[in-house]
Amino acid sequence: MGRKLPDWLKVNYNKEAVDEVSHLMADLKLNTVCKEANCPNLGECFKKKTATFMILGSVCTRNCRFCNVSNGHAAEVDPEEPINLALAVKTLGLKHVVITSVTRDDLADGGAAHFASTIEAVRKYNPDTTIEVLIPDLEGVHEHLDIVINANPNVINHNIETVKYLYADVRPQADYERSLHVLKYVKEKAPDIITKTGIMVGLGETDEQVYEVMDDCLKVNCDIFTIGQYLRPSENHIELKEYVTPEKFEEYKKVGQEKGFKYIASGPLVRSSYKAEEASGVFNKEK
Amino acid sequence: MIKLIKMPKLSANMESGLLVTLRKQNGDDVQKGDVLFEVETEKVVSEIESEEDGKLVKLYFREGDNVKVDEIIAEIEIAE
Numbered sequence: 001m002g003r004k005l006p007d008w009l010k011v012n013y014n015k016e017a018v019d020e021v022s023h024l025m026a027d028l029k030l031n032t033v034c035k036e037a038n039c040p041n042l043g044e045c046f047k048k049k050t051a052t053f054m055i056l057g058s059v060c061t062r063n064c065r066f067c068n069v070s071n072g073h074a075a076e077v078d079p080e081e082p083i084n085l086a087l088a089v090k091t092l093g094l095k096h097v098v099i100t101s102v103t104r105d106d107l108a109d110g111g112a113a114h115f116a117s118t119i120e121a122v123r124k125y126n127p128d129t130t131i132e133v134l135i136p137d138l139e140g141v142h143e144h145l146d147i148v149i150n151a152n153p154n155v156i157n158h159n160i161e162t163v164k165y166l167y168a169d170v171r172p173q174a175d176y177e178r179s180l181h182v183l184k185y186v187k188e189k190a191p192d193i194i195t196k197t198g199i200m201v202g203l204g205e206t207d208e209q210v211y212e213v214m215d216d217c218l219k220v221n222c223d224i225f226t227i228g229q230y231l232r233p234s235e236n237h238i239e240l241k242e243y244v245t246p247e248k249f250e251e252y253k254k255v256g257q258e259k260g261f262k263y264i265a266s267g268p269l270v271r272s273s274y275k276a277e278e279a280s281g282v283f284n285k286e287k
Numbered sequence: 288m289i290k291l292i293k294m295p296k297l298s299a300n301m302e303s304g305l306l307v308t309l310r311k312q313n314g315d316d317v318q319k320g321d322v323l324f325e326v327e328t329e330k331v332v333s334e335i336e337s338e339e340d341g342k343l344v345k346l347y348f349r350e351g352d353n354v355k356v357d358e359i360i361a362e363i364e365i366a367e
Binding site: 005007010011012013014015016035036038040068232233234269 | 295298300325332
């Protein structure tokens, strides 16, 4: 086996720091998307004692071809998860927390009420912590989106994930227009909530297709846009077409800023919740 | 005291990793936080840090070797 990765995909790993955060999560029966999705930034984030929580279990009811999270029969919802998560936020002393979930098409509300309970618990025990939720599309159902919106998180993120033309291959159980509609609806219903989305590149998309996604997201007044390299979790996942260079990521960032995003993060190891505190901080300063 | 440095399990799916760079050699002093070696897995190259102060006294592999999770890569004589 020879070396195959470019130099810029280098991360730090400190076992002690990783073990410490991992044990806290295990003790409180919590999942992180960092671990379940095999995130390349896990070492760096856990060293800084930050993590992205994944609620509603670790098994997803969809099977997106880029994602490392297991799919299948989803677990029972843990009613103690909101309070346990709130306690973990307190223990870690997080100023900004990102909460995501597996997709739960099996639940009547897609898990919206559990998101709301979690937001409320975090706020109760951590009144100074800003809250970002990275939600599934909730099948675009307004009543379900309203439940999350009414819990009033600071940021609602819903990832569009890829360009329109690759949806059938990358997200066969999702819909590009539906995801755009989620972002549109949130902004119309709650203009004060920061909206955020992101894509992976390296799946064979063209620059023009990337810029088209940016334009579509700006049309629905999305505030923050993130772009990162797709990294194939295993040979069973969708093929990686290219390693996009850091220079190209810079170009995407520049174009995105010129087009009008309020904040854009673009780099090989950028993930939607990577340095999320920094992104949301831009808005706090504006207030 | 000798501490055995093993190939860490960097992700749930990981079975082995490619030892791409040895940043410390036999006889080198090592401080906690120093990068000992770089390991390439499916997604990234990870810089593995030392958890101890001491001296690297034995290396079991060379650059370019594929090392299974939990196999011993090096020995560090821990500073008293």
